[in-house]
Amino acid sequence: MAQRKFDRLTKQIKPDMVAYTQQKLEQGDDFYRDSNSLVYGQYDKVDPERLEAMVQDLKKQYLLFFMRSFFLMFFFFVIHHQQGRRKEAQSQGRGSQRRRRLHQRQQQAVQQVNLARI
Secondary structure, three states, X not given: OHHHHHHHHHHHOXXXXXXXXXXXXXXXXXXXXXXXXXXXXXXXXXXXXXXXXXXXXXXXXHHXXXXXXXXXXXXXXXXXXXXXXXHHHHHHHHHHHHHHHHHHHHHHHHHHHHHHHO
């Protein structure tokens, strides 16, 4: 699932090739830095609009994750609760049937005793 999500999110990325080539022309040899480069942080300015779009996307992903996990927890709680009530009802049903049969036997025994007295 993580791979599918990654693929879906990377397909949504639309690179700005005009800005890319413009940066490449402005920076020249510094565009491809190596370990000996001293231009760290000089060209790395992030566009506030793109940063805000990334923050909004992360919030949306978090909200979807939270909603899905809450739904699953609620769903499993309901299923577990229903199964517990079903088992409880079945056990009570068996007990009440047993009680009814016992009561019927006691009633029959009482009737037999009463008939024997007559």
